Amino acid sequence: MWCHRLSHLQRSLQNLLRRGVTCWAFQQPSFKSLFPLAIHWHHTASESLNCAWQQHEDHFECFSLELQYANTVMRFDYVWLRDHCRSASCYNSKTHQRSLDTASVDLCIKPKTIRLDETTLFFTWPDGHVTKYDLDWLVRNSYEGQKQKVIQPRILWNAEIYQRAQVPSVDFQSFLETNEGLKNFLQNFLLYGIAFVENVPPTQEHTEKLAERISLIRETIYGRMWYFTSDFSRGDTAYTKLALDRHTDTTYFQEPCGYNNYDRAVINTVPYDVVHRWYAAHRTLTVELRRPENEFWVKLKPGRVLFIDNWRVLHGRESFTGYRQLCGCYLSRDDVLNTARLLGLQA
Numbered sequence: 032m033w034c035h036r037l038s039h040l041q042r043s044l045q046n047l048l049r050r051g052v053t054c055w056a057f058q059q060p061s062f063k064s065l066f067p068l069a070i071h072w073h074h075t076a077s078e079s080l081n082c083a084w085q086q087h088e089d090h091f092e093c094f095s096l097e098l099q100y101a102n103t104v105m106r107f108d109y110v111w112l113r114d115h116c117r118s119a120s121c122y123n124s125k126t127h128q129r130s131l132d133t134a135s136v137d138l139c140i141k142p143k144t145i146r147l148d149e150t151t152l153f154f155t156w157p158d159g160h161v162t163k164y165d166l167d168w169l170v171r172n173s174y175e176g177q178k179q180k181v182i183q184p185r186i187l188w189n190a191e192i193y194q195r196a197q198v199p200s201v202d203f204q205s206f207l208e209t210n211e212g213l214k215n216f217l218q219n220f221l222l223y224g225i226a227f228v229e230n231v232p233p234t235q236e237h238t239e240k241l242a243e244r245i246s247l248i249r250e251t252i253y254g255r256m257w258y259f260t261s262d263f264s265r266g267d268t269a270y271t272k273l274a275l276d277r278h279t280d281t282t283y284f285q286e287p288c289g290y291n292n293y294d295r296a297v298i299n300t301v302p303y304d305v306v307h308r309w310y311a312a313h314r315t316l317t318v319e320l321r322r323p324e325n326e327f328w329v330k331l332k333p334g335r336v337l338f339i340d341n342w343r344v345l346h347g348r349e350s351f352t353g354y355r356q357l358c359g360c361y362l363s364r365d366d367v368l369n370t371a372r373l374l375g376l377q378a
């Protein structure tokens with residue numbers, strides 16, 4: 032059994048060395064230096080829990096805990112474990128805020144004892160303070176557990192995928208008057224980054240009312256609600272009948288929505304030896320954005336409102352003739368996600 036563990040450890044060391052990982056503890060390995068690392072696993076008394084843990088020491092002479100539980104191998108720094116203590120003296124369970132001063136914790140802290148009782152892990156620290164963790168809480172809040180957790184499904188889609196999904200629009204009355212209608216809308220919005228509301232009276236007032244159902248409308252240099260038609264005197268391509276390439280809005284804000292090729296300022300903060308690489312990257316991005324399979328074309332008509340997540344989806348338009356009126360506004364992303372959370376969505 033020990034030979035098996037030792038050979039496994041040696042293979043791990045060889046893999047690390049092949050990857051170029053440097054660690055002074057692994058230089059000139061000997062049987063004496065390797066053997067102690069192979070015998071520190073502690074198993075629970077209850078075999079049904081299938082839980083085991085061991086301590087590690089890194090090259091900073093600090094210690095950490097490796098925990099195997101619920102088919103997950105987790106690694107915790109002891110500073111993290113002390114900092115996240117949920118005892119009454121360290122954490123206010125009513126406000127969900129820390130009482131412990133994180134900066135006061137020894138960066139190389141190590142517990143005096145570790146004990147497992149049923150499904151709870153207990154740490155007794157050098158000053159006598161006891162921290163206890165439910166094993167399931169550790170899984171949910173570990174780095175490894177978070178990697179396995181889907182906060183809210185996001186679908187990476189193109190035109191074919193979206194059309195095949197036949198995502199239903201939400202009716203105006205249901206959107207305004209029921210939480211179920213609003214929740215269905217926000218679920219679609221989180222899934223795809225776009226969502227539609229149908230049968231909206233085609234007025235600026237009703238569009239504003241619709242937006243306020245989700246969150247506060249963001250005041251910008253364009254005002255609270257913007258309403259426009261073709262007017263080249265505004266000095267903006269959006270106010271013309273010309274085509275608009277794929278973009279997101281407000282890239283010139285301190286908190287911009289995203290990418291916009293039209294409003295890009297003079298490139299004067301990038302040195303000469305990087306400029307060509309920037310243009311090469313820009314070309315690669317543009318080619319992907321302009322692939323036909325990545326475009327979803329929809330013709331808006333009076334009574335149909337489109338919401339776009341500017342962090343995920345770009346928008347644009349083809350050139351047109353005739354007369355067109357359009358109104359809209361901007362919503363704060365934080366407020367939209369907060370509304371989704373209040374309705375039970377993990378946004």
